[in-house]
Amino acid sequence: MGKSEKKKKNSNGLSFVKAFIKGDIFTKLSAPIFGLGCFVRGQIARGVMLLGFEALFIWYMINYGIYWVSMLPSLGLEGPAKEYDSFYDQYVTVYHDNSFKILLYGVLTLFLILAVVYTLMTSVKMSYTAEMKKKNGQKVDKFKDDLKSLVDEKFYKTLLSLPCLGIFLFSFLPIVFMILVAFTNYDGAHDGYITGLFHWVGFDNFKTLFSSNGGTGSYFKIFMSILGWTIVWAILATFTNYILGILVAMMINKKGIRFKKLWRTILVMTIAIPQFISLMYVSKMFDKTGLINGFLLNAGWISAPIDFWGTPLYARILVVVINIWIGIPYMMLIATGILMNIPADLYESARIDGANPFQQFRYITMPYMLFVTAPYLLTSFTGNMNNFGVIYFLTGGGPGNSKATAVGGGVGHTDLLITWLFKLTQGTEASYYMASVIGIVIFVIVSTITLIVYNGLGSNKNEGDFA
Amino acid sequence: MMKQEKHGLGMSAKRTISNTIIYIILIIMSIIWLAPFFCIVFQSFRTESTWQVGYVIPQKWGLDNYKALLDSSFVDWYKNTFIIALVVCVLQTIIVLCMSYTLSRFRFKMRNFLMRFMLVLGLFPGILGIIILYRVLADMGLTKSNAVFGLILVYCAASGMGYYISKGFFDTIPMSLDEAARIDGATRLQVFIQMILPLAKPIVIYTILTAFLGPWGDYVFAKFVAFNEPSGMNTAVGLFTWLAPDAIGRKYTMFCAGGVVVAIPVTILFLFLQKYYVEGVTGGAVKG
Numbered sequence: 001m002g003k004s005e006k007k008k009k010n011s012n013g014l015s016f017v018k019a020f021i022k023g024d025i026f027t028k029l030s031a032p033i034f035g036l037g038c039f040v041r042g043q044i045a046r047g048v049m050l051l052g053f054e055a056l057f058i059w060y061m062i063n064y065g066i067y068w069v070s071m072l073p074s075l076g077l078e079g080p081a082k083e084y085d086s087f088y089d090q091y092v093t094v095y096h097d098n099s100f101k102i103l104l105y106g107v108l109t110l111f112l113i114l115a116v117v118y119t120l121m122t123s124v125k126m127s128y129t130a131e132m133k134k135k136n137g138q139k140v141d142k143f144k145d146d147l148k149s150l151v152d153e154k155f156y157k158t159l160l161s162l163p164c165l166g167i168f169l170f171s172f173l174p175i176v177f178m179i180l181v182a183f184t185n186y187d188g189a190h191d192g193y194i195t196g197l198f199h200w201v202g203f204d205n206f207k208t209l210f211s212s213n214g215g216t217g218s219y220f221k222i223f224m225s226i227l228g229w230t231i232v233w234a235i236l237a238t239f240t241n242y243i244l245g246i247l248v249a250m251m252i253n254k255k256g257i258r259f260k261k262l263w264r265t266i267l268v269m270t271i272a273i274p275q276f277i278s279l280m281y282v283s284k285m286f287d288k289t290g291l292i293n294g295f296l297l298n299a300g301w302i303s304a305p306i307d308f309w310g311t312p313l314y315a316r317i318l319v320v321v322i323n324i325w326i327g328i329p330y331m332m333l334i335a336t337g338i339l340m341n342i343p344a345d346l347y348e349s350a351r352i353d354g355a356n357p358f359q360q361f362r363y364i365t366m367p368y369m370l371f372v373t374a375p376y377l378l379t380s381f382t383g384n385m386n387n388f389g390v391i392y393f394l395t396g397g398g399p400g401n402s403k404a405t406a407v408g409g410g411v412g413h414t415d416l417l418i419t420w421l422f423k424l425t426q427g428t429e430a431s432y433y434m435a436s437v438i439g440i441v442i443f444v445i446v447s448t449i450t451l452i453v454y455n456g457l458g459s460n461k462n463e464g465d466f467a
Numbered sequence: 468m469m470k471q472e473k474h475g476l477g478m479s480a481k482r483t484i485s486n487t488i489i490y491i492i493l494i495i496m497s498i499i500w501l502a503p504f505f506c507i508v509f510q511s512f513r514t515e516s517t518w519q520v521g522y523v524i525p526q527k528w529g530l531d532n533y534k535a536l537l538d539s540s541f542v543d544w545y546k547n548t549f550i551i552a553l554v555v556c557v558l559q560t561i562i563v564l565c566m567s568y569t570l571s572r573f574r575f576k577m578r579n580f581l582m583r584f585m586l587v588l589g590l591f592p593g594i595l596g597i598i599i600l601y602r603v604l605a606d607m608g609l610t611k612s613n614a615v616f617g618l619i620l621v622y623c624a625a626s627g628m629g630y631y632i633s634k635g636f637f638d639t640i641p642m643s644l645d646e647a648a649r650i651d652g653a654t655r656l657q658v659f660i661q662m663i664l665p666l667a668k669p670i671v672i673y674t675i676l677t678a679f680l681g682p683w684g685d686y687v688f689a690k691f692v693a694f695n696e697p698s699g700m701n702t703a704v705g706l707f708t709w710l711a712p713d714a715i716g717r718k719y720t721m722f723c724a725g726g727v728v729v730a731i732p733v734t735i736l737f738l739f740l741q742k743y744y745v746e747g748v749t750g751g752a753v754k755g
Contacts, residue, residue: 100602104599104603151654151655151656152654152655152656153655155569155573155654155655155656155659156569156572156573156575159565159566159568159569160565160566160569160581162562162565163562163565163566163626163627164581164627166562166623166624166625166626166627167585167588167624167625167627167628169624170596170600170620170621170624170625171588171593171596171624171625171628172588173599174595174596174597174598174599174600175588175591175595175596177596177599178595178596178598178599181598248496251489251492251493252493254486254489256482256486257486257489257490257493263493263497265741266497266500266501267496267500268737268741268744268745269734269737269738270500270501270504271737271744272730272733272734272736272737272738273504273730273733273734274680274683274684274703274729274730274733275684276684276686276703276706276707277507277706277726277729277730278503278504280706280707280710280722280726281503281506281507281723281726282503283710284519284710284715284719285503285506287519289518289519290519291506291519291520291521291523293521294519294520294521294522295521295522297521298521298522325499325500329500330748333745333748333749334748334749336749337745337749338749376751382590386592388594388687389686392686393686393707418592418594421592421594421595422594422687425594425597425598432598435595435598436595439591439592439594439595442591442592443590443591443592446590447587447590450590
């Protein structure tokens with residue numbers, strides 16, 4: 001597979017060079033003048049589009065592109081400055097370069113240049129194909145044929161173009177931008193335009209994250225403690241939901257239990273309620289003045305309200321427990337379908353061998369479930385690492401960590417990396433570069449875990465096959 | 468048959484006990500799972516006070532909170548959320564179905580690269596991108612009071628990445644069906660619209676449902692794009708402002724009423740489409 005793919009790639013790369021060398025003068029000139037070959041061979045529409053693209057590109061580069069790209073290395077030379085305005089007879093702030101736009105449009109222009117190079121190769125190849133077809137006496141594809149193929153053989157191009165453009169502009173490009181931001185000093189005080197330019201700082205931000213200056217309140221210590229809790233949380237949240245969800249599904253599925261549909265519907269209905277409402281509401285229930293404390297006080301079980309969200313340990317336990325409340329219905333749904341697929345004779349023979357229900361669960365149900373749902377477990381683990389909603393709505397990351405004064409964002413004891421990242425992007429003291437650094441760290445962790453588990457899965461799939 | 472029953476007498480007694488325990492657990496669970504929702508409904512009808520109290524059943528019942536909602540920014544928030552969810556629902560469904568159908572049916576040069584590319588892209592925390600998207604949208608004037616348009620753009624643009632579950636479903640429809648139709652002279656477009664889509668009805672409905680629920684409950688993106696401008700907020704962002712320490716004393720019962728109003732349409736939608744939702748969730752989990 002890998003070999004044949006490589007071969008294919010080579011032949012594609014070759015065909016441009018081959019087309020350029022073997023093609024006639026028009027094909028060769030199709031490189032500097034896009035679409036020339038197409039014009040000569042009567043493919044007017046193609047030629048117009050190719051040439052039009054080239055003209056647009058040249059116009060753009062002269063008017064804008066060259067400026068953006070040339071500014072990329074410096075990210076702007078002149079920041080906002082006080083200048084004398086003779087009309088108003090006073091000093092006013094005048095804004096010059098905009099680092100943000102330079103970075104954004106600079107990167108965009110670089111991608112545009114790549115696209116132009118690709119089009120150049122296409123132009124030559126197209127011309128060569130048409131040349132060969134003419135030589136062999138075949139009919140050259142006309143514009144009508146092109147259009148027709150777009151709803152037929154090349155239908156995928158039609159279907160994919162818009163979604164891929166969206167992903168490129170709204171997902172890929174922002175990520176490239178934010179990766180670059182991690183190497184600048186872009187923050188509230190250097191927003192690139194109004195408060196000041198920002199500049200490249202190399203790996204300084206990464207050094208800051210891993211520096212232990214400041215003892216127990218250093219970036220590194222705080223980062224490690226948040227990372228530690230993020231992982232503990234992800235493990236707890238994933239496996240409590242997983243195991244309890246399976247148990248609930250088994251209870252409902254059990255022979256002789258009636259109203260199966262009712263139990264399931266009750267749980268599924270809780271999925272229907274938008275999560276932010278349930279989370280906000282439950283969070284307030286456990287407030288110092290909330291329903292739970294009020295109930296306990298009225299019942300006389302406590303004499304003073306318990307500060308659930310103000311005590312690190314309580315807060316951490318509560319978020320895990322409430323997450324179980326949120327998560328069990330999903331897992332129950334998933335497990336129900338899979339449990340029904342476990343061959344009944346497996347249990348039958350286990351029973352004959354004298355296995356008790358616990359042993360059956362341990363040696364039949366769990367291995368089967370793990371085998372089938374391993375990919376789901378992985379995605380739900382990484383999903384929980386980035387489980388913004390549960391933490392943000394329940395605790396807002398709090399209770400605050402008094403040690404974390406040196407780091408930005410106001411870190412708390414239940415903060416995950418993702419909520420810390422979010423906090424770092426808020427307010428006038430936002431530290432976008434640190435948010436980007438943390439985003440990159442999250443990516444590295446998540447992709448490492450994914451890679452390791454996927455490789456492990458690959459070998460597992462071949463070993464024991466239940467089906 | 469008779470013999471077996473006699474033999475299993477001890478077993479059946481045991482089964483009755485274990486079933487009773489399970490019933491008790493299930494009843495307790497149902498109470499725990501439903502209790503908060505009953506509480507929020509009861510509290511939305513409480514009129515004697517607007518702050519949090521230690522009891523559930525109101526002393527004075529009334530619709531005051533719901534009436535107050537009509538005179539607050541909640542109307543804007545609800546309208547925003549509704550428009551966004553509706554538009555995104557349509558556009559996102561089209562995009563996701565196109566994407567997943569293509570990746571399931573066509574074999575082209577960039578296919579593997581594209582799928583791997585999106586997989587890697589998905590590993591980046593999505594929140595990160597919003598910092599730049601916010602500034603770009605602000606330049607285009609699509610934030611604050613125009614947040615609705617900005618949000619529709621943001622939700623729809625990258626929605627092609629959510630192709631995975633429906634692609635899994637399309638994969639289960641045999642390719643031979645496509646080929647047969649193609650031999651009969653149908654174009655790919657006709658095959659997709661007239662044959663595959665009707666067959667994929669469950670996953671189409673699942674896609675519609677999730678495309679609606681996503682923006683209905685989104686907070687992070689909506690908060691960024693609204694940027695503290697009340698008229699540009701959606702219900703999640705707006706209602707959260709009512710729980711801030713300086714507002715909760717006056718707005719708590721209104722928050723409850725608002726929560727109920729937000730939950731009602733999706734709950735009804737869910738009641739009818741539950742079957743399809745379950746199918747999508749289970750299918751997605753097994754295929755990963």
